[in-house]
Amino acid sequence: MSVIETLGSRAAHLNTTLESASPVEVIETAIRMVPAGRLAIVSSFGTESAVLLKYVSDVDPGLPVLFLDTGMLFEETLDYRDRLVDFLGLTDVRSLKPQIDLVERRDPDRDLWLSDTDSCCHIRKVRPLSDALGAFDGWVNGRKRFHGDARASIPHVEADGRLLKFNPLAALSRKDMDTVFETEGLPRHPLEKLGFSSVGCMPCTSRTLEGEAPRAGRWRNQNRSECGIHRIGLPAGAGCGC
Numbered sequence: 429m430s431v432i433e434t435l436g437s438r439a440a441h442l443n444t445t446l447e448s449a450s451p452v453e454v455i456e457t458a459i460r461m462v463p464a465g466r467l468a469i470v471s472s473f474g475t476e477s478a479v480l481l482k483y484v485s486d487v488d489p490g491l492p493v494l495f496l497d498t499g500m501l502f503e504e505t506l507d508y509r510d511r512l513v514d515f516l517g518l519t520d521v522r523s524l525k526p527q528i529d530l531v532e533r534r535d536p537d538r539d540l541w542l543s544d545t546d547s548c549c550h551i552r553k554v555r556p557l558s559d560a561l562g563a564f565d566g567w568v569n570g571r572k573r574f575h576g577d578a579r580a581s582i583p584h585v586e587a588d589g590r591l592l593k594f595n596p597l598a599a600l601s602r603k604d605m606d607t608v609f610e611t612e613g614l615p616r617h618p619l620e621k622l623g624f625s626s627v628g629c630m631p632c633t634s635r636t637l638e639g640e641a642p643r644a645g646r647w648r649n650q651n652r653s654e655c656g657i658h659r660i661g662l663p664a665g666a667g668c669g670c
């Protein structure tokens with residue numbers, strides 16, 4: 429049995445035991461299962477990020493939080509990141525930036541997103557996260573099943589290449605999320621009140637219309653709903669050849 433198959437079996441077993449677990453229980457399990465210092469939280473500091481980060485801060489505000497600063501984000505997101513870090517007392521938030529030489533070579537005019545979103549996301553998101561995760565054995569993210577599409581059936585734990593990947597919020601509903609915001613007094617992303625239900629890079633984010641899925645405003649009119657960091661088998665630390 430290969431290492432990947434072994435990790436897959438371990439993830440499947442963990443997932444069975446965590447089927448009805450709360451977000452905090454999933455995070456606590458992640459901390460127990462992954463060697464000390466080898467577990468990372470990944471956050472976009474988007475409209476729903478405060479909920480996962482609140483649970484993380486309750487368990488251990490010193491866990492490393494990786495934030496992809498693509499260079500194409502809204503200023504409001506950067507301000508919100510700083511506000512949430514202060515509000516929750518997070519002590520190890522790391523901003524990951526794309527390699528300057530790679531961006532200069534592949535996207536000198538910063539318009540690659542117009543012609544090739546796969547490559548743009550690769551150099552600005554997938555590659556930096558892949559490189560950073562080389563220093564970790566597990567990661568935690570904030571995807572929810574109610575987002576639909578590829579997220580509709582995500583488990584609490586899955587194997588992601590050589591890493592264990594934890595989805596503590598998988599089973600939460602939109603209403604659950606709102607309840608946490610209200611009961612904990614969490615600040616909202618400033619763009620939410622302007623109609624953005626999901627916020628990523630500026631060129632690839634639009635407002636969501638009444639009745640649309642939460643992520644409908646991302647890569648609108650393109651056959652795309654994810655940037656690539658959530659495709660199974662992210663080659664952490666392996667580089668990507670670009």
Ligand code: SF4
Nearest residue numbers: 545548549552629632
């Ligand atoms: S979301 Fe858009 S701008 Fe951001 S990295 Fe992907 S293609 Fe580029």
